[in-house]
Amino acid sequence: MAGEPVNVNEFEELARKVLPKIYYDFFSGGAEDQYTLKENIEAFRRITIRPRILVDVSKIDMSTIILGHRTSAPIIVAPTSSHQLAHPEGEVATARGAAACNVIMGVAFTSTCTMEEVASSCKAVRFIQTFAFKREITANMVQRAERNGFRAIILTVDTPRLGRKEAVIKNKMIAPPFKNFEGLISTEVVSDKGSNVEAYAAETLDPSFCWKDIAWLKSITKLPILIKGVLTGEDATKAIEAGVAGIIVSNHGARQLDYTPATISVLDEVVHAVQGKVPVLFDGGIRRGTDIFKALALGAKAVLIGRPVIYGLAAKGETGVKQVIEMLKNELEQTMALAGCCTVDDITRSHVFTETERFLCRM
Ligand SMILES: Cc1cc2nc3c(=O)[nH]c(=O)nc-3n(C[C@H](O)[C@H](O)[C@H](O)COP(=O)(O)O)c2cc1C
Numbered sequence: 001m002a003g004e005p006v007n008v009n010e011f012e013e014l015a016r017k018v019l020p021k022i023y024y025d026f027f028s029g030g031a032e033d034q035y036t037l038k039e040n041i042e043a044f045r046r047i048t049i050r051p052r053i054l055v056d057v058s059k060i061d062m063s064t065i066i067l068g069h070r071t072s073a074p075i076i077v078a079p080t081s082s083h084q085l086a087h088p089e090g091e092v093a094t095a096r097g098a099a100a101c102n103v104i105m106g107v108a109f110t111s112t113c114t115m116e117e118v119a120s121s122c123k124a125v126r127f128i129q130t131f132a133f134k135r136e137i138t139a140n141m142v143q144r145a146e147r148n149g150f151r152a153i154i155l156t157v158d159t160p161r162l163g164r165k166e167a168v169i170k171n172k173m174i175a176p177p178f179k180n181f182e183g184l185i186s187t188e189v190v191s192d193k194g195s196n197v198e199a200y201a202a203e204t205l206d207p208s209f210c211w212k213d214i215a216w217l218k219s220i221t222k223l224p225i226l227i228k229g230v231l232t233g234e235d236a237t238k239a240i241e242a243g244v245a246g247i248i249v250s251n252h253g254a255r256q257l258d259y260t261p262a263t264i265s266v267l268d269e270v271v272h273a274v275q276g277k278v279p280v281l282f283d284g285g286i287r288r289g290t291d292i293f294k295a296l297a298l299g300a301k302a303v304l305i306g307r308p309v310i311y312g313l314a315a316k317g318e319t320g321v322k323q324v325i326e327m328l329k330n331e332l333e334q335t336m337a338l339a340g341c342c343t344v345d346d347i348t349r350s351h352v353f354t355e356t357e358r359f360l361c362r363m
């Protein structure tokens with residue numbers, strides 16, 4: 001690739017060049033056969049856009065409100081771990097990039113900078129992401145999130161144990177110190193099985209956590225809870241019954257259970273089950289503004305961006321994060337103008353044509 005990157009896929013190329021292979025493999029990889037990893041991207045290609053013509057598109061407004069927070073676009077930085085493996089400034093640089101673009105920053109509890117360091121680094125609206133950890137870890141996280149001005153809790157529920165990323169296992173990757181755990185678990189978690197990432201997970205996760213435990217989490221915090229990892233209408237209905245403030249359709253960027261469907265192909269089902277009762281957010285495979293448009297058309301309130309942000313961070317630190325988000329924003333703006341949508345609310349279900357619909361048309 002010659003010159004500056006012109007799309008987020010070219011940022012991946014830059015990142016691949018600067019990162020040690022073992023870290024590039026960690027960031028880019030998925031579980032086992034990586035069927036879902038490919039599908040998350042491919043399924044977007046099978047959805048086409050139904051544009052409307054002769055609409056006054058002289059002004060395009062991408063702004064939206066997510067859990068009461070106005071943001072410049074329906075984009076959230078997905079919580080992803082270990083940013084210092086991509087860049088020495090880690091999550092602090094990512095959060096500053098998000099703040100510069102006025103989008104929400106998702107901070108993983110398995111970050112390499114502490115929650116406190118990220119909180120004091122910039123004014124980005126921040127959500128903290130947690131797993132179904134053992135209760136004493138969750139209770140500690142909640143207190144610190146409230147004290148440090150985090151605005152929501154993202155509870156990731158697709159990880160009762162860690163998915164098998166075979167490249168990580170083969171490379172015997174050693175996890176960086178996850179500083180948020182300091183004082184809570186032994187920071188010297190090591191394993192003779194190769195990668196110690198799994199040892200971390202085994203030490204901290206509570207695989208017995210289930211639906212009733214959401215009531216417990218709600219009882220110890222006033223922060224709204226977003227449940228991340230919903231892939232079926234049945235679970236969306238249960239999540240609403242459990243009282244969550246929002247649902248994130250996600251397969252963890254294809255890093256947990258392989259052979260789950262591409263997230264974009266189950267969005268319709270989840271949105272249908274939710275019936276507008278809570279906002280539905282979406283992640284997995286977003287690489288283009290057209291992908292964001294498709295997710296919004298299928299009913300997502302906003303999308304979370306995982307790997308592209310990490311690639312921006314690896315390539316150029318805070319500036320790279322900002323450039324990746326700006327690129328996606330510019331592409332979404334362009335898509336809205338060419339499809340005849342002036343605001344995000346103008347984007348409707350009838351603006352896309354899915355694979356199923358194409359199939360039915362042929363019958
Ligand atoms: C390197 C990496 C680390 C991740 N770490 C976490 C995490 O700690 N917690 C979590 O809920 N999701 C994690 N995810 C999943 C993301 O939040 C998100 O669901 C996924 O990356 C979206 O897909 P995309 O990368 O195609 O945008 C991680 C993803 C990647 C690529």
Ligand SMILES: CCCCC(=O)C(=O)O
Pocket residue numbers: 081110197200201252255
């Ligand atoms: C123990 C770290 C978990 C990070 C994670 O969720 C992922 O790599 O997908």
